Amino acid sequence: MKHKRLGFGAAGIALAGLAIAIGVMYEPSIDPIGPPAPASFDPKLVREGARIVALGDCIVCHTAKDGKPFAGGLPLATPFGTIYATNITPDPETGIGRWSQEAFARALRRGISRDGHQLYPAFPYIHFTRISDHDIAAAYAYLMTREPVDASAPANDLIFPLNFRPPVAFWNILFLRKGEYQPDTTQSAQWNRGKLLVDGLGHCASCHSPLNAIGGEQAGKAFDGGIVDGWEAPPLNALGNAVHPWTQAQLVTYLRTGRASEHGAAAGPMLPVTRDLATVPVEDVEAITSYILSIQKPGTAAPSAMTAVAGKTMTPGEARGSALFQASCAQCHGPASPMQAIGERPTLAFSTAVNADTPRNAIQMMSNGIGWHGEDTLNYMPSFIDQYDDQQIADLAAYIRGAYSNRPAWSDVEAMAAKLRKEDSAR
Structure with a gap:
């Protein structure tokens, strides 16, 4: 009887595990809607949405080289293969034209497409989950009033078994922490705004943190630096250890213009980010820099700068x-x-x-x-x-x-x- 009870217990655990697995791997679809008329959206909300979408760098990832804005097709290189960004214009067949705001919010907050399939975490929903309801509504209004583009993204080219989407649900169990950002009452409004933008909309840690073997951000190493499209995304928590430690004014200028007089110019994946940030109110960028400069780690300052030395013995x-x-x-x-x-x-x-x-x-x-x-x-x-x-x-x-x-x-x-x-x- 003891062995039989153990057998029933093991079977029960297995069945419960299978039920949980099925529950997290498969999500219900959300009914399609008729594409909303652009005039149905409040113009003020659309303008706010332009700001939200720029802060989220949506156009950077969802626009292919020489492609139409937001029409997808950009190849995103990962250690597991290539993912192609999707079309987020309001085209009803190849874009999000038949997505309700509910479906749009679920994708941002939980990484689930309108039809219920798992989205790959190259889409940074683990950060977008912190966005407020109002900001999601504004982004939806803005995107649904863009020019519809009939464009299907190429098929993803991923290694087995990641070419099947359901296992992403288990990745979400490890890394997705759902919920809007809750302000820290001990900090200033500017600091809280900056943290929300850096950790949420801006998803800065997605590029500026090292990843583990399964593509998640390494615990305890946020902003320690990463690799993106063959470029180093430098650590954001070591700006105080540069040859000339960054000031807030220099960092604001860099993020809004792509250059700083005592540090250099933005290039590679960072350059289009600065072009987006040039379009948002300066107070947003000031909030971002305020938060970033507050997370600096103590360390050894870089050796002092030098200029080219005439007559130096060279290899x-x-x-x-x-x-x-x-x-x-x-x-x-x-x-x-x-x-x-x-x-x-x-x-x-x-x-x-x-x-x-x-x-x-x-x-x-x-x-x-x-x-x-x-x-x-x-x-x-x-x-x-x-x-x-x-x-x-x-x-x-x-x-x-x-x-x-x-x-x-x-x-x-x-x-x-x-x-x-x-x-x-x-x-």
Whole structure:
């Protein structure tokens, strides 16, 4: 009888576990609606929604290169394969035109699509769950009044078993903590606004935190830095340890313009974020910077900045890099360059990329540059990936590290340059 009771007990546990598994893996669909008329939305709410969508960087992930805004199709590289961003225009067939506000809110808060399938956590619903009901309604109003675009995203290309969506439910058990942000009454209104924007809408930790083996943010390491699309997202909690510690004014300027006079220019995945933040009220960015500067960890300050040293003994690689620098870089970045004054280009001695632990961002900057984007040319930098091979990129990196930083020389730079060139060409 004892063994039979144990057997029934084990069976009961198994059945209960199966019931829980089915309950979390499968969600009911929410009935489709007829696409709402744009005129049915309050214009004031639509304007508020533009601000919310910009703070959430929605257009950054949901717009493919040369594609229509919000029409999806952008490939998002993950350690598990490629996910393609979906169409969030109000197109009724390929977008969210038949989604009710209820379905939209469930997707943001719980990562569940209108038809009940699990959304992959490349969509940062674990952060969006903190957004208020009003902000969700505003974002919905804004997106549902955009131009509908008939565009289907390519099929995702993920490894087994992640190419099946139901297991994502178990990931949610580990990492999704549902609920609106609750203000900290011991802090100021600006600080609370900043924390809500950084942890919620802005989902900054998604890029600026290391991930674990199953793609979740590592516990206890929020804002310690991460890797996004081949670029380093530097730690947001170490800005006080830069060669020139960041001030709030510099950080506000950087987030709104993509450059800071004593730190450098935004590039890679961060550049479009700054373009979005340029469109929101300055008080939002001031709140973001107030919170970020409040989470700085104590640490060893970076060695003081230096300028290029004439007559310094260089390695063969640095000597080759010096010649390349004089040919291609000195006119903008040389010590006597007029572009440093006219274009507000800081000395490379202050550069986060030049002073980083790895050469990743320096390589990416030299290889890919900063694309031309309209009248604002101050952030422009040409790409050299077609002009220089991996060894030449490595030589340039060796030169600027030795000439403009007091930190140790980087190692295996050419191998990283080759690896990043291959990865970038596949995107």
